[in-house]
Amino acid sequence: MRLIKTANYVLYVIIINGPNLNLLGKREEKIYGSKGFDEIKKELDELAAGKVELLYFQSNHEGEIIDKIQQCIGNIDFIIINPGALTHYSYGIHDAISASKIPTIEVHISNIFNREYWRAESVISPAASGIIIGFGPDVYKMALNYIIGM
Structure with a gap:
């Protein structure tokens, strides 16, 4: 972990999105909203400007x-991670987060406890430093604001 602050120190934050999050704005708008991730990225980049360096990664694998x-x-x-459907069964991602020792905020656009019963469990959460769920695409900004405010 790089958390040794100096006058010129830059915090590096990565946002990792899992399966199907590349389809934000195109799928199930009642659940995930109408914003595409490019629009969300623009808002995050504006929020981060001069405060943290943001990186992005998305994979369906x-x-x-x-x-x-x-x-x-x-x-x-x-790390800010939205593991998508991998939330419910990826012990591999859980173990990678644990092994990394990098503070990680798990985010979910929808309230996973207010959906199908099988979505109500996250195997990732025990490895996360915190969780933000159910506030739509703003969950990314909420997580980033927390990091900036530390």
Whole structure:
């Protein structure tokens, strides 16, 4: 972890999105809203400007997400992750977050406890530093605001 602050220190934050989150704005708007991730990214970049350096990664493949988390070790200060459907069964992502020791905020656009019964469990949450769910696309900004305010 890089959290040794100096006058010129830059915090590095990566936002990792899992399966189907590349389809935001195109799928199930009643659940996920009408904003595409490019629009969300623009808002996040504006919020981060001059405060933190933001990186983005999206994959529909569990192994690629695990590889990315491992690549973050020693290079990234915080992870914001929306694992999508992998939330409910990816012990591999859980273990990668735990092994990385990088503070991680798990986010979900929808309230996973207010949907199908099988969505109400996250195997990722025990490895996360915190969780923000159910506030629509603003969950990303909420997580980033928390990090900026630390």
